[in-house]
Amino acid sequence: MQSIGWSWSPLPQRRRVVSIMAAGVAVLIAVTLVAGILESRFGVADSSSVYLLAVVVMASRFGLWPAVGTSLVSVLLYDLLFTEPRLALAVADPQEWLSLLLFLVVAVVTGRLAGLQTERARDASRRAGEAQSLFAISRSLVTARSVQEAGADLVSLLEKGAAMDDVWIAVGGSPSQERQVASRPTTGPRPEPMVHWLLHRGSGGRTDEWVRTHTGPSRSGRSGAQSSSDEAPADVFRVVIEADERPLGSVWARRAHRRGIPGPTETRLLALAADQIGLALRREELASDATKAEVARRSDMLKSALLDSVSHGLRTPLATIRAVAGGLLDEETATSPDATRKAAAAIDAEAARLSDVVRNVLDLSRIEGNALRADLEVHELGELVRASIRRQRDALPASRLELELPDDLPPVLVDAVFLDQALANVLENAASYAGAETRVRLRAAIASDEGFVDLVVEDGGPGVPDQDLEMLFQKFFRRDGTRPMRAGLGIGLSVARGLVEAMGGQLLAEHSQLGGLALRFRLPRSGRGSTLESAPVPEHAAASPSERP
Structure with missing residues (x-):
């Protein structure tokens, strides 16, 4: 066992x-x-006081004991050389003895x-x-x-600060x-050395000590270092990284044998x-555990919210x-052909609502699963x-709609199915939240960025805070205090944004010129340098409509 206060190699001390x-x-x-x-x-x-200069020089350069030695030699x-009889250690005059003794005392004190x-x-x-x-x-x-990200800086700092030829950091319970x-x-690769110096931490006021440790035959690919035959002999040092009295890894270092x-x-x-590295690794573990717990908690919340929304959306x-079907099956109730047609229409409308619920849920799952590919044309x-508006005439009658679609609009590069579904969700949102008699306006124009065309759906409803x-x-x-005219799942706009971004566009929310909410579709123009091949889209917009395989 070797103390860290001195070097086991005689070469540095001798030099x-x-x-x-x-x-x-x-100097003398x-x-x-x-x-x-x-x-x-x-x-x-x-002139004996001149020798005090030599004492001061040696003390300032090499420390106390070289200065004391210089005092005696002086x-x-x-x-x-300067006391009679010269070239002899004898002193004839007692006064000279006193001077030499006083000089020695002064020199030693000065040197100290x-x-x-x-x-x-x-x-x-x-x-x-x-x-x-x-x-x-x-x-x-x-x-x-x-x-790992800080590793390069750590290695460089330790090589310089600890005077090492090589430093590396490894994590694991054992070498x-x-x-x-x-x-x-x-x-x-650095093999695990057969012999290395392990730092034993002192406790109870004891000094840390380096202990020479034998680990057995070298195994390739493990943490460690060893000098090759054409390199100068080197020693490997290991400091265990611990946190909460649990080993997490090691700081390894190597330098020439002659340096001790x-x-x-x-x-x-x-x-x-x-x-410090141990504390950082422990923080990473705690952060990872917290992240996993938060992901699990949010996943449970989303599952609960999805089940609640789906159950409510299906139940209504x-x-x-x-x-309605029960009324048609009641033999005691006489129904006219007109009433039967109205009942059938109601059943068809509610079945369509069920279809919309299922479609939005499937679209959302594919958006979050990064599985959406747009067929751009x-x-x-x-x-x-106009085709999408015709399909939404039950939710938004023509009397409430205003269209501002210039005839000179450039063609757009979109997926027709994606755009139809996204626009349907936005129109349904306007019908549900803007109010029964509120105007809804659709206007289109070339965007400020000439590579896009803007389609804005805006209403005169209560609006949304910034x-x-x-x-x-x-x-x-869902905003507090809002009551939609038609109950939904609360995922329609999320699905709409995913579908629009899948086509390389954007869906933005802003304030309407009519006083309510405006949703702006920013759609890519045809011929703006885009290729017709579809590509993977961002994570929140990577799905395909449920109708597609």
């Missing part, structure tokens, strides 16, 4: 000692030359103060760098949607189950980064059919609109 000794020799030679010049040419009687050099100041400055710099790295890691995790989610590009195990600052950065026409808009305009196209939406 540091050599560099300190070389610097010390160079320089100040010795200065002291000799001061005493020989300028007549300075005691005393010996001054004694040998300068060394402590240097260590504090370096520690502050390390802490500031560590704080900046942790802030950058936190920012990447917070701003990204997932750990054999982990899958890599973040790394920088490599020449091949990570120091305290590097280890702390790796450990804190693993903790079925009740009418049964009542060139049509005259006026012909399609905040509810877009909500009209939501499934099962």
Whole structure:
């Protein structure tokens, strides 16, 4: 078991000692030359204080103990070179002994103060760098949607902050189950190393420690890294990512063997980064669970709303059919041929309503199932609109309708079945909510975007507030306080928008010039550069009418 406070490899320590000794020799030679010049040419009687410069330089560059060593060597050099008898450690004058001792004390104190100041400055710099790295890691995790999305930034920050040659992040309960989610590009898969250093977290005030761990034979494709035969020897380090005392993955790192195990600052950065990644992974799990729960809740709500709407939409026409049919079957009630015809017409109308309910439900399911394909063909808009109005004459008699369809309208590229169904739903909505005697106007014109033709269906009814305009196209939406003249499912406008968007158009809700609601069909013009081949449409508009296979 190795402590993080020192390196197990002798090479880095040996090189540091050599560099300190070389610097010390160079500095001492320089100040010795200065002291000799001061005493020989300028007549300075005691130039020992010049050696304090060497002590300060060594303390500020290498710390306390190199400064103390420089102080002792400075005393010996001054004694040998500048104190009688020269070139001997003996001192003839007791006053010289006192001066040397005082110089030694001053030099040691000066070196200690300068060394402590240097260590504090370096520690502050390390802490500031560590704080900046942790802030950058936190920012990447917070701003990204997932750990995998933030992976490139995390890897780059850890490689720089922890002085690693390579860093990668893997998720899984154990090294054999982990899958890599973040790394920088490599020449091949990273195998799980036979030996790696595992960080054991200290508890109760104990220091974190790196422990050399053997994992057995290497298995290709697992999380890990290993030096190839033509690369310098490297060591692999692993920090476990945990949340709620449950392993979620690992932060893996690799660097050259000669650089030793990570120091305290590097280890702390790796450990804190693993903790933050663990919290981010846990947040992802909680968010995923919450999303699943919300989807399930909304799915249940939609199912309940659909069942309620369908049951209500079916119950009303079925009740009418049964009542009228029951009257026809009553032998005690005499019915005239005219009454029979009226009863049959009522049954036919209610059966048509049932057909509309089933058709809208099927269309909605295909819209949400992304299964709609439009059969686009060139049509005259006026012909399609007039044909649809004739089919809706029972809901909207001609006396309530106003048509403004110019003869010079360009042809449109639409699916005739889709447009007929969408327009039928919009007209039925106007008939149900605008009021029994309210005018309904259909007007068409070339849109401001010349690639489209606008068809507007507007009424003079009570209108819709601004905040509810877009909500009209939501499934099962009904404004509070509204009472339709004909009960429906609340999905007609949602289906209409899906059908229009399937043709490459738009269905927009806005305020009417008549004071009520206006629904604007924006339909693509023929010859505007579109191809006649149908293509997949957006998710909310991807279905086909129920009449089509």
